[in-house]
Amino acid sequence: METFTEGFGLLMVAFTLLPIIRTTNRWIRMLDFPRMQIALFLILSLLIYLLRWFEPEPWPIVWSGLLGIALLIQGRRIFPFTPFARIEAVRSKSAEHPHAFKLMVSNVRMENEHKKPFIELVRKVQPDLLLVNEPDQQWAEALKVLKKDYPYAIEKPLSNTYGMMLFSRLPLYQSQVMYRIEEGIPSIHTEVELPSGKRFDLYGVHPQPPTLHNDTEKREAELLIVGKEVKKSGRPSIVAGDLNDVGWSYTTNLFKKISGMLDPRVGRGFFNTYSVFVPFFRYPLDHIFYSPQFQLVAMKRLPAFGSDHFPILISLCFAPEKQHKQEVEHADQEEKQEANELIREGLESESTAPN
Numbered sequence: 001m002e003t004f005t006e007g008f009g010l011l012m013v014a015f016t017l018l019p020i021i022r023t024t025n026r027w028i029r030m031l032d033f034p035r036m037q038i039a040l041f042l043i044l045s046l047l048i049y050l051l052r053w054f055e056p057e058p059w060p061i062v063w064s065g066l067l068g069i070a071l072l073i074q075g076r077r078i079f080p081f082t083p084f085a086r087i088e089a090v091r092s093k094s095a096e097h098p099h100a101f102k103l104m105v106s107n108v109r110m111e112n113e114h115k116k117p118f119i120e121l122v123r124k125v126q127p128d129l130l131l132v133n134e135p136d137q138q139w140a141e142a143l144k145v146l147k148k149d150y151p152y153a154i155e156k157p158l159s160n161t162y163g164m165m166l167f168s169r170l171p172l173y174q175s176q177v178m179y180r181i182e183e184g185i186p187s188i189h190t191e192v193e194l195p196s197g198k199r200f201d202l203y204g205v206h207p208q209p210p211t212l213h214n215d216t217e218k219r220e221a222e223l224l225i226v227g228k229e230v231k232k233s234g235r236p237s238i239v240a241g242d243l244n245d246v247g248w249s250y251t252t253n254l255f256k257k258i259s260g261m262l263d264p265r266v267g268r269g270f271f272n273t274y275s276v277f278v279p280f281f282r283y284p285l286d287h288i289f290y291s292p293q294f295q296l297v298a299m300k301r302l303p304a305f306g307s308d309h310f311p312i313l314i315s316l317c318f319a320p321e322k323q324h325k326q327e328v329e330h331a332d333q334e335e336k337q338e339a340n341e342l343i344r345e346g347l348e349s350e351s352t353a354p355n
Helices: 002-020 026-032 035-052 058-081 115-125 137-148 217-233 250-259 320-325 333-351
Strands: 100-107 129-133 152-156 164-168 172-178 187-193 199-205 237-242 286-290 294-301 312-318
Touching (some): 002 026, 002 035, 100 115, 100 237, 100 286, 115 137, 129 137, 129 237, 152 172, 152 187, 164 187, 164 199, 187 217, 199 217, 217 250, 217 333, 286 312
Parallel strands (some): 100 129, 199 237
Antiparallel strands (some): 129 164, 152 164, 172 187, 237 286
16 A cells, blocks of 8 residues: 555656646646646645655655645646635726626537537527637537527538637627638637727637647647737737636746736636536636736636536626736746747648648
8 A cells, every 4th residue: 555655646746747848748738737636636645645654764754745845836836726816817896897798608519419508508698709619510500590699700610629600799800710720720810899899809719639649739839829919919809719728837828928918717716617527627728818908897607508618708898998907927038939939839740740
């Protein structure tokens, strides 16, 4: 039992240290996801070791210290997403802001047959903007009933689990479906007009996740390309979708610095959206980032409807006159170079991929 406990603890230490390596290797980047679970396993290993085998000798002290250091590393990563951390995105003090709107983001899971519950959920929460990830043609047909309430739409259903659709009550302009890195993996860019006449940019993204056969250079490149576009435009912007990455990863933090955007979950909670079916292993894969011209009114995870993702609903208000009240992080020169290198690797990996 002692050998097993030490072996299991050593494995958790290795899982903690490997993601420190700056690499797009899938086996290492997958370890970014279960940091909370690894932290819990480290606590368990440390408690068992201290209660059953600890002796005031060099090896037990060293081993306990190693587990403790690994636990601190994991804790440092996930702490910002606990209610004990400083809030990054301030909340609007006006509950009925005249420039408020609601955005719902949902990965419907292409194979999911529960289309009616999803439509009922949309009608219940009444978002002004609805971003749908993973719709195929069957989903597109089912969602036609929403067009009565959503006169503006961008539709790109696909049968490869990377389809995307955007429904809007608000007018859309300059809408584009783009393939930034990979053919078959679209993203959306559009201008949204508020009733006041003010416009903002909305980016819908769904890059490829790390899998048994794919590293993450394309995922990183797509996200960082969008981040650079946001920064270059200087316009009020929202980036939303299933990013297949977690908020505490190095790449997501780099994206925030490159783009100058805010994460409303910092200081509020994890808002885990995946997987509905495996409660212990849940991660925040569906994201909504926005520039400081917006303020948060409310944000919540919506009920499950048959997909493996929970939907996310956020209510924001457009308040550019208050943007100075929110601090954003900015990338230094080294981080800008790192972003450019990751983009280059992603583009090169696609250009050399077999047809």
